[in-house]
Amino acid sequence: MPAQAEPGRASAGRGWLPRTRIALVGVVVAWVVPLATHLVGFDVLLPVLVWIGTASLLRTGRTLIDRLVIAFAVLSGGVSLGALLFSVWPWGLEPVPVAGTAFTTLVLVAAVTGRRPTLPTRIDPSDVVLVGASAVAAVLILRPLAPSPTAALKVLALGEDGARHFGIFDNIYRVGGLLPFHQPEMAVPLQAGFATYPQGAHVTFALINNFVHSGSSYGTPLTRLHNFALLYGLSLALSIACVMWSARWVGGQRLRGWAFLPVAAIVTGFLFFGDGIPIFTHGFVSEVAVFGPFALLIAVLSRPLSDPREQIVTAAALLCTVSMTYYLFLLSASVAVVIWAVGYRRQLLRHWRWTLGAILVGGPVALFAPLINLRQASSVKQLTRDGGVEAMNVILLSGLLAVVLLGLVVRRTARRSPAWRMMLAWVISSVAYAAVLYAATNGSATRYYYEKSLHELLVVLLVGAGATVLLVPAALRAPHRRRGRWLAGLIPSAAVAAVLLVGAIFFAGPANPGFRHPPNDRSWGEAYARDLNNFIQPANAIVRTFQKLPTNDGYVTVLYVNGRHDAITTYNGTLWLSVLYNNHGRAWPDTIWVLPTPTKTDAELEQFIRDSPDPVRFVTNAPSVSRVVAHIRQTDPGIRVEVVPITYP
Incomplete structure (x- = not known):
């Protein structure tokens, strides 16, 4: 009689073989799907499938929106890690190998x-508010940018930082990876130091762009500029959505239902009608892109996910994303991260394998951008330098700070809650960081990085805006807790x-209007x-010049005009053209020359x-330039200088 197999081994063997076969089939499908979408030119579907697939393998999150947001957080860290791989493997940012690798990882x-893949189906009224407000914000942000490259430029041409960020994005597209791996090639295309600038946002934009166009080769520089502007606008809308979700997550059950409406109004009021728009129009691309992941980091460290393993992975992923995108926000956040790690130490030790894996994998990714950029940003002088930045409305910011602190300190519910205590730690560390920078700048409130620290404080306060609900008497909050009553509390919350929102429309403008302020005291x-605060004339001059001279033939092009906004057009126009011609590193001294x-x-x-040192081409409407060039050619016929007339009102 043959010996019987041990039941445990038999069942294990029977379980392992089918799982292995399913995994092999899954790996095959993981590559067949990208190949199929690529053949029909529909690679734009792939990031959506990766996002849904990631969400289906997670288990935390009460509603479908919760699950999708947490999946986005995990994927953001995956892109940060993947960017390093994509920069050294032979396929660059091509959609098929990137998507195939992502699907294989999920399998x-x-x-x-x-x-097994599964998704929650529950929808809360607050989900409707979040999705609806985010969609409206996206439409409002994209509408001025959408018609053409000129339309995008009339919004962004004022901010010189936007030009440099586009240059980083465009060169990542050209080389197929992060620019620190191609520094010798960047001497001519980029101004010194920008090849090592944090590039998490730029490489993400390039990846999405390649999926949309089903390849890494398309269009002209103006086409890519337009797509970059649209992706930049979407990143602001996504950041608004992430900040809203983070405020709801930290607030817990008190912000479920229609009680979330006022908090969503506070977030959109500040980030769209208030100081979020000048941050956007000044071209602070990395900062706008980091608002969302930074808010999610605040949320999951304040109110950890129910599964400690997923909490460790998500926190590590967001730390990597913030560091790779704009690590300046980690300077003050590091205090809160340490406080969280100490308070969460038992779970970290209990799941030590996951903790060790997060350190070994996430640590190098999180350290990459600060270390590669150490030479450029390692001095105190860098943090105290001047720069083009709009001063925050400190009156509104102070009011928000006061209300959030009241909710966190006065209410016993907040003092007893670990989530709200952690939120208080975030607020205190952010206020202290801003105070240190203010002192370091000798009290000058217009220093560049001091204003950046106020931007960070704004995000922290908006995530903590749910504390305002704690100040509402319990009797008024009671209707929002009735289960199964979708309409309960809708009318007072909506009112x-x-x-x-009406207050934000009328009063969220700058406290001290400057050159770039909205017209007629509008928000x-x-x-x-x-579409009132735009610069259509400089945008027209830039686009018309590039269309007339679409190739870089070794000349440095100087846009030199007389007329309205001549200072903006001459300096910013020359800057944007150098980026479009991909010779900003060579043309930068000429751009500086026209500035004073x-x-x-x-x-x-x-x-x-x-x-x-380089041949110069003037694109100008100024007769004086033609006169000087004619005189020089008479005395030095061999000099390489050209004048291209342009009509400029």
Whole structure:
């Protein structure tokens, strides 16, 4: 009689073989799907499938929106890690190998963990608010940018940082990876130091762009500029959505249902109608892109996910994303991270394998951007330098700070809650960081990084805005807790939200209007939505010049004009053209030359032409330039200088 197999081994063997076969089939499908979508030019579907697939393997999150947001957080860290791989493997950012690798990873995770894909179907009224408000914000943000490259430029041409960020994005597209791996090639395309600038946002934009176009080769520089502007606009809308979700997550059950409406109004009021728009129009691409992951980091460290393993992975992923995108926000956040790690130490030790894996994998990714950029940003002088930045409305910010602190400190419910205590730690560390930078700048409130620290404080306070609900008497909050009553509390919550939004429309403009302020004392968001605060003349000059001279033939192009906004057009126009011609590193000294005074004397023009190490082409409506160039050619016929006339009102 044959010996019987041990039941445990038999069942294990029978379980392992089918799982292995399923995994092998899954790996095959993981590559067949990208190949199929690529053949029909529909690779844009792939990131959506990866996102849904990631969400289906997670188990935390009460509603479908919760699950999708947490999956986005995990994927953001995956892109940060993947960017390093994509930069050294031979396929760059091509959609098929990127998506195939992502799908294969999901299949292997499912096989190892034994998890089957599943998604929650529950929808909360607050989900409707979040999705609806985010969609409206996206439409309002994209509408002025959408028609054409000129339309995008009339919004972004004012901010010189936007030009440099586009240059980083465009060169990542050209080389197929992060630019620190291609520094010698970047001497001509980029200004010194920008090849090592944090590039998490730029590489993400490039990846999405390649999926949309089913390849890594398409269009002209103006086409890519337009797509970059649209992706940048979407990143602001996504950040608004992430901040709203984070505020709801930290608030817990108190912000479920329609009670979330006023908090959503506060977030959109500040980030669209208030100081979020000047941050956007100044071209602070990395900062706008980091708002969302930074808010999610605050949320999951304040109120950890129910599964400690998923909490460890998500926290590590978000730390990597923030560091790779804009690590300046980690300077003050590191205090809160340490406080969380100490408070969460038992779970970290209990799941030490996951903790060790997060450190070994996430640690190098999180350290990559700060270390590679150490030479450029390692001094105190860098943190105290001047720069083009709009001063925050400190009156509104102070009011928000006061209300959030009242909710966190006065209410016993907040003092007893670990989530709200952690939120208080975030607020205190952010206020302290801003205070240190303010002192370091000798009390000057217009220093560049001091204002950046206020931007960070704003995000922290908006995530903590749910504390305002704690100040509402319990009797008024009671209707929101009735289960199964979708309409309970809708009318009072909607009325409060409407009052907050109307107040933001009328009063969320700058406290001290400067050159770039909205016209007629409007709020930033109202002026943006009405397309009032734009610079169409500089945008037209840039686009018309590039269309007339679409190739870089070794000349440095200087856009030199007389007329309205001549200073903006001459400096920012020359800057944007150098990025479009991909010779910003070479043209940067010429751009600096036009900056101090837009109208040069004949002697200054002649000296500049003779001293320039590169041939110069003036695109101008100024007769003085033609006169000086004609004089130089008479005395030095061999000099390489050109004048291209352009009509400029």
